[in-house]
Amino acid sequence: MAGILSMPYILPSGRVFAKTNSRKANHVVLILFAGGIRQQESILQRYLEGSQNEALPGNILYNLLEGEPPEDKIVYGQNGSRAGEIPIDRMLGTTLQKQGTLFREVNASNVGHYGGLNVCLQGTDQATQGLKQRPLNPTIFEYLRRHAGLSATDTWFIGSGIGNSIPLLHHSLHPDYGEAYAANFLAPSITFSSKGYEHFADGRTYHPEQELAPIQQIKTFLDLQYDKVSDSLGGVQNTKAEQVIVRDFLEDLYARTRTQEILMPPVRDNNDLKSIGYAAEVIRRFQPALTVVNLESSDVCHSNFTQYLGNMHRADHAVGFLWNYIQQNLPQMAEETILLVVPECGRNENPNPIRDENNWFAYDHSDLNSQRVFGMMAGKNVPQNLSIGDENNPIGQTSDVVLTIADILGIKEQVAQQGLVHPSSLSWFDRI
């Protein structure tokens, strides 16, 4: 039975006190995995058996899951004499399945990427999410910042890209929450691309007191002469002190990217893998209470099943790398971290007509099979080597993610009391 702990904070709202329950851990890393993947190729380990009518089962997520890899027709690895024939080495000595708790059959109530991501971040599917639209209900970032008094740099959303709504998911339009409680957002594949270097890097840096202070003084004077008609310029509002730190962080990353000093996964040949290296840098520098990383390269399955397998295998590599990075480089944080992994949606049972270079069918996501996903968690206070539910006994839903994170970080009651998460949502700890 968890005790009650009251902790004072200065909230963005100006309140100076927020009561939280005891935490299960001080840090959460949520991996949104990995752009829509089928149960057949992930948790059920059917490889080509469940999709291409070839009797070749096998596990290609061997950092996450227990199970032997496929024995033939290896296409998901690195190129050798044949494309993809060299599987990527394991990152973890013990799978996350053994380290933690696996929910084998979870319901994803929305079968689109952005709807699915919204369900994971808002805890509800009751508001229709249009493309290029911010969430309508508060995200877990906003709940944490408002009810646990976290600063902007305590919450990060790392996107593998900036397609469609991804850059909009770090805060909602909800009138009681919104941008005042937004998380920081970063899409490293763009920020640290050649375009990023051309437009963001190597700018003049100003001394905080001698130069930035008078610049700010003049800006304040100009602002006083203008009766603005809107408070909103959009985006996260770091404090001035946080902005100095974040800018210093970005400039450091620009410099170290140039000299190739960013610690990346051993294989880094897609955007997901490059992004995970920068996610590790965010975690190292800020040790956020919540870091959400969206991996999405597996969505290539709309047109290329072979690349889908390869990118899913790489997403597993990315998760293994990040968990390993935290354990090896941030031992104090490692003891206080819980890792969550959940796909935002699955994919169809039946293929579309598109075939790839191996003459394999591609898959979209729109049917009931697309509502089938898994979920897992590992780390502090998570029961180890526990497997819950199966195909005939689904347990859990993707909207549970919000209450699970809220539970870990001590604000489950406060979030539930707002009445904005799905009525049937529960913390995964309450489903064990």
Added chain:
Amino acid sequence: MNMHVSRWMLLLGLLFIAACRSDDQYLYEVNTLDVLASNDHKSRQKSEDQYLATLYTNLYQESVSGNKLADMREVMASFGDKDLGRQMLISRLLVDPEINIPTNAEMRADLDGFVEETYRRFLVREPSMAERTYLKNILIKNPQLTPDMIYLSFTLAEEYQFY
């Protein structure tokens, strides 16, 4: 009868005289004045594209290409803190030798001209007397302030976000 004719003749004569009289010509001598907007009607927030295109045009004194605008938009979208993102973008543009910016010596040689030109360039209006005095004073009191720092303040100002 003769009296009646005479009256008509007199009336016609008066009408003729009035018709022939030329209008007076007045010439008002006024100074030529550029009419610039004040800030009180700027109520529409610039979109990200409008902000970036205006910023580029104001700094380079030429319009931005579609490709460059798209690149800047993409980089801005990759970062969540729009205020800090703009700071980074602007401070990057301000070190580009291609931008049209006076030197520190030029600014200090003609503070009045610099203040006036800066208001016109970025806020599309004349500074008020109070604004002119404030900016001149702060430049005099802070010799470390350079034109790029003033430009940074103006392009981050709330008024610059609106049109």
